[in-house]
Amino acid sequence: xxxxxxxxxxxxxxxxxxxxxxxxxxxxxxxxxxxxxxxxxxxxxxxxxxxxxxxxxxxxxxxxxxxxxxxxxxxxxxxxxxxxxxxxxxxxxxxxxxxxxxxxxxxxxxxxxxxxxxxxxxxxxxxxxxxxxxxxxxxxxxxxxxxxxxxxxxxxxxxxxxxxxxxxxxxxxxxxxxxxxxxxxxxxxxxxxxxxxxxxxxxxxxxxxxxxxxxxxxxxxxxxxxxxxxxxxxxxxxxxxxxxxxxxxxxxxxxxxxxxxx
Numbered sequence: 001x002x003x004x005x006x007x008x009x010x011x012x013x014x015x016x017x018x019x020x021x022x023x024x025x026x027x028x029x030x031x032x033x034x035x036x037x038x039x040x041x042x043x044x045x046x047x048x049x050x051x052x053x054x055x056x057x058x059x060x061x062x063x064x065x066x067x068x069x070x071x072x073x074x075x076x077x078x079x080x081x082x083x084x085x086x087x088x089x090x091x092x093x094x095x096x097x098x099x100x101x102x103x104x105x106x107x108x109x110x111x112x113x114x115x116x117x118x119x120x121x122x123x124x125x126x127x128x129x130x131x132x133x134x135x136x137x138x139x140x141x142x143x144x145x146x147x148x149x150x151x152x153x154x155x156x157x158x159x160x161x162x163x164x165x166x167x168x169x170x171x172x173x174x175x176x177x178x179x180x181x182x183x184x185x186x187x188x189x190x191x192x193x194x195x196x197x198x199x200x201x202x203x204x205x206x207x208x209x210x211x212x213x214x215x216x217x218x219x220x221x222x223x224x225x226x227x228x229x230x231x232x233x234x235x236x237x238x239x240x241x242x243x244x245x246x247x248x249x250x251x252x253x254x255x256x257x258x259x260x261x262x
Contacts, residue, residue, distance in 0.1 A: 029260070030079065030255075036230055045069045047066075047098065048200060049063050050062070058083045059087070059161070062088075064099045065099070081103060086111055088112075088114075089114050097122075101129065104129040145165070153178060157177075158183070160173045164193065170197045171199075173198070173200035175231065176201060176203045181215050199227065205233065
């Protein structure tokens, strides 16, 4: 029992240490929805959402699956959704769009960015809510130093969010259905800078150890400095990324707050 407790304390110390290099800055990213826990008093569920503050406009990236869980976590984390101005959605799956329309009932003074392949019925429903909708095909800057990759073809078409920070690029993915390494490459083509951090769902749950290690090799080759694999990445792949990146692996989960010095 003592050994288990010691391991827990050591792990907590390492996580704090790995987080410290990200803290103390003006861009703040808070994970609102994930199937992994991080903070106390928060609900986990299959899905993903995060809020980004400190950029020119406040951004809600994806909206999780169930609005009641999203709102519970929002309230517990003392997040004000009225401040959100931009809502990019990664792809057309319910675990990333499920909370949108309940959110729009609270705040429709936003612009929603969806991949161009989203159904017309979905886009019309956003319009009917009173919000503005933009269909994204090619890469686009949605506010100062914040870009979308544009729609990337895959088993499910998807887009990723790019934050252009003084540390390098921060790339956020919903599920990375088109392939996580390819999405990172696309992001580097859109904004020609080094990659500081990639986090979100990597959709590697069905990949073998050898396949994941090849993706990790590609990450290293692409110069990815820090990784926060979560959501649909899968426990095996998360463990392999954690082992490969060591102190540069950023533990994710509901309630995780990442601050990036500007």
